[in-house]
Amino acid sequence: MGHPPASDGPVIAVSDLRMRYGDKDVLTGLDLRIEPGGVTALLGPNGAGKTTTIEILEGFRARSGGTVEVLGTDPEHGDERWRAGLGVVLQEWRDNGKWRVRELLDHFGEYYKPYAEPWDADALLGLVGLEAQAAQRVQTLSGGQRRRLDVALGIIGRPALLFLDEPTTGFDPHARREFHELIHRLTDLDGTTILLTTHDLDEAEKLAERIVILAGGRIIADGSPDALARAAATTAEVKWIQDGTLQIHATEDATDFVRKLLATDDGAVTDLEVHRASLEDAYLSLVADFEAGQAESAVDTFKEATA
Amino acid sequence: MSTAANTGTMNTTVHAYKTGWKRGLIETRISLTTIGDLMGFIMPTAIAIVVLFFMRGADFEGSPVSLGAMNMPSLIGMNVVFGGIMGIMGTLSMDRTNGTLLRAKSMPGGMTGYLVGHMVSTALFVLATVAVMLAAGLVLFDGLEFDSPDRWLLFVAVVLMGIVTTLPLGAVLGAAINNPKNMGLVMFPIMGSVAISGIFYPLTALPGWLQGIGQVFPIYWMGLGMRHSLLPDSAVAVEVDGSWRTLLMFAVLAAWAVLALALAPKLLRRMARRESGSAVAARRAEMQQQWG
Structure with a gap:
């Protein structure tokens, strides 16, 4: 269903990634390789550099050093076709609040048409459980509904790689559980590799097949929840x-x-x-x-x- | 690069523009059906028109029409400049705080679609407000003349020129201001320039050096062009040099447009490059601190 990764190689290949803000080293030589498929959790305490790492992978931030390839391309030089292969769900998005939910999905799907067959808005509303909110203005959604809309917008172009940055921050237990169920449904979609960040071990264990722990600017543990x-x-x-x-x-x-x-x-x-x-x-x-x-x-x- | 690849790039660029156009139509519909957006236009405009309405009795020496009727076209000109500049500038600034711009960056062709969309929706919104103000002006004020194709053509040409000038100006200012709290730094000079742009009183009533400064900015020339298209010919007597200076009016507006179009792409690219989730979060945190 999703379009295949741009190359047969790993979805993410990072070696000796370094990031320095002023005189503060945030990433001090991070190595990470993720093969296609499955859910990987980037786990670490707040301030460990998770968001910095994911922003570099998304192509939203220039790194200080090291080599990075996402879908076979350096994110700093990724073109629109490369961009079409990524889905991004950020911590807190309040964009396009005046639009109505289905209208937003319909329109945003259009951007992907030269690259992939985007999701049909109604099918997507069903997948993320927002059928009842289709005609509502985006700004009237609850926090959990808004985040599910963000996921819908993240996968609308059938990306090969989906980033979820701290997706359940600020959720009550019910919204959290519903969101976890949604992520499980996403893992059934073919061809989409998911990388999520979280500071919550419990969440990482529930959602991911592989947990990568980031602390002190590098990766200090890497394996399946069981192995760890x-x-x-x-x-x-x-x-x-x-x-x-x-x-x-x-x-x-x-x-x-x-x-x-x-x-x-x-x-x-x-x-x-x-x-x-x-x-x-x-x-x-x-x-x-x-x-x-x-x-x-x-x-x-x-x-x-x-x- | 092969020919096929070039064609592909062309098609995707065209697609991004088309999607942007659709976005513009949707945004326009949203603006025209959202009370908050409409009030931002209706309130100040209604107040200004009411004030002008009570100035119908006031005359300016040498002018064949009342000060109220004379200011009505100027007000339409000011609306084009404000609507164009503030429309884009305010949107760019707000959309960086709420993540709309970052969302656009996260989609293929999204940034192009976003910018085209907002240019289109701002232009359409300004055109809608101009039509409403023109209708109100013709109904409420005696002495406005809008009965010949010459005048229609001039009116449309000046409004379009004004939009072409002010949209890129708004984009330049909006891209340059990376923090909404600095909006005031740009707003106050623009407001100040209204006072010396002959919108509410003929420029010739000001001291010579202020007239000189006033004629640097596009607001004066938009007002002049609107007065030219809507006032009786004899009203030209109170203008600088006793002339409508039609060519110079278009030339000055075009010069501003060229300047803005030269700067806009670079500034917009810089703005887009700096956009990231943490940048949005930092801006929002700062806003929350300021507003409690």
């Missing part, structure tokens, strides 16, 4: 009380540690707990350290945990 979870869970925290004091020990082999502990304690150990670190624990401690300004040490700790 297993990697993070290799470290366990063992807690017990001995002689009236709480003892805590972090170990990679909790079973072996506990066996030895109980073999030699002469019955003095009580209240034994083994707590296996989850990906969430590892990620939350990364975010906490990051926000406390200890970006470097946070990254190192996380890398140890997930390496």
